[in-house]
Amino acid sequence: xxxxxxxxxxxxxxxxxxxxxxxxxxxxxxxxxxxxxxxxxxxxxxxxxxxxxxxxxxxxxxxxxxxxxxxxxxxxxxxxxxxxxxxxxxxxxxxxxxxxxxxxxxxxxxxxxxxxxxxxxxxxxxxxxxxxxxxxxxxxxxxxxxxxxxxxxxxxxxxxxxxxxxxxxxxxxxxxxxxxxxxxxxxxxxxxxxxxxxxxxxxxxxxxxxxxxxxxxxxxxxxxxxxxxxxxxxxxxxxxxxxxxxxxxxxxxxxxxxxxxxxxxxxxxxxxxxxxxxxxxxxxxxxxxxxxxxxxxxxxxxxxxxxxxxxxxxxxxxxxxxxxxxxxxxxxxxxxxxxxxxxxxxxxxxxxxxxxxxxxxxxxxxxxxxxxxxxxxxxxxxxxxxxxxxxxxxxxxxxxxxxxxxxxxxxxxxxxxxxxxxxxxxxxxxxxxxxxxxxxxxxxxxxxxxxxxxxxxxxxxxxxxxxxxxxxxxxxxxxxxxxxxx
Amino acid sequence: xxxxxxxxxxxxxxxxxxxxxxxxxxxxxxxxxxxxxxxxxxxxxxxxxxxxxxxxxxxxxxxxxxxxxxxxxxxxxxxxxxxxxxxxxxxxxxxxxxxxxxxxxxxxxxxxxxxxxxxxxxxxxxxxxxxxxxxxxxxxxxxxxxxxxxxxxxxxxxxxxxxxxxxxxxxxxxxxxxxxxxxxxxxxxxxxxxxxxxxxxxxx
Numbered sequence: 001x002x003x004x005x006x007x008x009x010x011x012x013x014x015x016x017x018x019x020x021x022x023x024x025x026x027x028x029x030x031x032x033x034x035x036x037x038x039x040x041x042x043x044x045x046x047x048x049x050x051x052x053x054x055x056x057x058x059x060x061x062x063x064x065x066x067x068x069x070x071x072x073x074x075x076x077x078x079x080x081x082x083x084x085x086x087x088x089x090x091x092x093x094x095x096x097x098x099x100x101x102x103x104x105x106x107x108x109x110x111x112x113x114x115x116x117x118x119x120x121x122x123x124x125x126x127x128x129x130x131x132x133x134x135x136x137x138x139x140x141x142x143x144x145x146x147x148x149x150x151x152x153x154x155x156x157x158x159x160x161x162x163x164x165x166x167x168x169x170x171x172x173x174x175x176x177x178x179x180x181x182x183x184x185x186x187x188x189x190x191x192x193x194x195x196x197x198x199x200x201x202x203x204x205x206x207x208x209x210x211x212x213x214x215x216x217x218x219x220x221x222x223x224x225x226x227x228x229x230x231x232x233x234x235x236x237x238x239x240x241x242x243x244x245x246x247x248x249x250x251x252x253x254x255x256x257x258x259x260x261x262x263x264x265x266x267x268x269x270x271x272x273x274x275x276x277x278x279x280x281x282x283x284x285x286x287x288x289x290x291x292x293x294x295x296x297x298x299x300x301x302x303x304x305x306x307x308x309x310x311x312x313x314x315x316x317x318x319x320x321x322x323x324x325x326x327x328x329x330x331x332x333x334x335x336x337x338x339x340x341x342x343x344x345x346x347x348x349x350x351x352x353x354x355x356x357x358x359x360x361x362x363x364x365x366x367x368x369x370x371x372x373x374x375x376x377x378x379x380x381x382x383x384x385x386x387x388x389x390x391x392x393x394x395x396x397x398x399x400x401x402x403x404x405x406x407x408x409x410x411x412x413x414x415x416x417x418x419x420x421x422x423x424x425x426x427x428x429x430x431x432x433x434x435x436x437x438x439x440x441x442x443x444x445x446x447x448x449x450x451x452x453x454x455x456x457x458x459x460x461x462x463x464x465x466x467x468x469x470x471x472x473x474x475x476x477x478x479x480x481x482x483x484x485x486x
Numbered sequence: 487x488x489x490x491x492x493x494x495x496x497x498x499x500x501x502x503x504x505x506x507x508x509x510x511x512x513x514x515x516x517x518x519x520x521x522x523x524x525x526x527x528x529x530x531x532x533x534x535x536x537x538x539x540x541x542x543x544x545x546x547x548x549x550x551x552x553x554x555x556x557x558x559x560x561x562x563x564x565x566x567x568x569x570x571x572x573x574x575x576x577x578x579x580x581x582x583x584x585x586x587x588x589x590x591x592x593x594x595x596x597x598x599x600x601x602x603x604x605x606x607x608x609x610x611x612x613x614x615x616x617x618x619x620x621x622x623x624x625x626x627x628x629x630x631x632x633x634x635x636x637x638x639x640x641x642x643x644x645x646x647x648x649x650x651x652x653x654x655x656x657x658x659x660x661x662x663x664x665x666x667x668x669x670x671x672x673x674x675x676x677x678x679x680x681x682x683x684x685x686x687x688x689x690x
Contacts (some may be wrong), residue, residue, distance in 0.1 A: 350598065
């Protein structure tokens, strides 16, 4: 992996450490001696306004910084900083009448004398003066046949913005500088290069000829760091269209092409809403939500298994009461790639009808979990008696990581349902739904119609309506699988 | 758990009587009265109860925004109502919420609160989170369905946070305990913020 410090100012010259301070940035030349990075004391003086005086007789050097003295002795690993002893990984050296100190001298000795924080990032050859925000950014490229994902892992987590410019994408970081690690980019059709940008807080992704569009995903793999993923995709026309089967009848039903084994979508968990003592809502003629949801879930399972060959599990197979946590835990334990919760709706007005799709609003739950984790992880209640605090935090924020994919899934479901059944005016919405919070995969809650509407109560109980819903959800899963795989 | 129809009617009767007798009395005493065992009085429809007498002592009122379900049944319509002025955030929150829970919706709107919903208690934390403790009867009285549940929950949340902008979040408790959900969907385990997306903004 090629490591690039943001030393582009001096990149063409001798190697140097880039000093990043509030006032700006400057190079501090380094010399390799005994395979250690050394800096000349004269350069340190110039950079940090210190002075030095040599005591030839004693074989020593005194550096004065803000009235404090640092006493060095040639070939001695120990230096004295205002009377305190500090060890260095290598001794100060005298070459050709000039003094050199190892780079570690800066954070270990000079920092104490100047009373300012000096953060040396060795691999990136950065020295950060004071409390500046210089996140470490590690770039990665994952190339597939038809797309490329460029991922930046950012520590600590920092806000980013991706701007499109002719021939390139510019990633802007909300920081004072960047501690960059960029891999060698093999020339290929989507990305030609990834380089430090025109300003110290940007990275440029130079695009290749096959690039047509991109999608930006932000996620948080752990509490301290963030991840920005840019998926680069070809124009949709680039994808070979699926040839129509030669003998396909002009059938309005969806014709499903033969599908190979999938990588992105293998397991689906369907959650029939309510059950047991929990009836859900109820129509005027007595139709029960819990029965409709189970019936639709069973139809959908049969369709998915027979048409797509995926593994499908229902959170409940019969009429039983089931807590919310058990439903999402079921999906998590089965490593589901998609979680669909099926419900039937009710409104204050009997005229309201149509289907709706929901995905989670998570901002508050996420903030809450983080706040609690900061305060004291052990105060969190344990689920199932034995869950460790860290698991619970992940559990509580589980859906947060998939929010963007869940939004995409909800969009596909809405499109597919609209093609087959009537939609409510509020077709796609976000809500803080209990059953979605703990789902560790893309998840949506589908309201297949209003039992409070007399017509819909009749429809919802029929096999044909339930089949249309199941077929629409199958269509949406096919689209979502393509989305995951491209 | 199901409450007997007798008991529910008795509660409704009490609300009707309370509306008549206590319309101008401090609302803070209302819930204490309502939570007493219901006496076996004959049912009186609160809708046909005579209007409150006007000769009572003047209690200062403030204008508050209450929410009702829109004609299309998919939105919350903000509506101005007079509610008793109260001293301090907690008492004012109680005054507003009691008005919201018992308010008849102006035509053509509909109340989002199930009949018989009672406020047991209200607390405001130092961090300006409000805890609203509802009587468990609201759970059995609620018809269910995500849309109705969203409307009920956010009527309560929005009524408090719209009128008392110092307050940040509302957590709904049921029967004095942290609740999972009201009707099986909306996560009540954490405080909720105001929901703007349900509000119908072009309402009169």
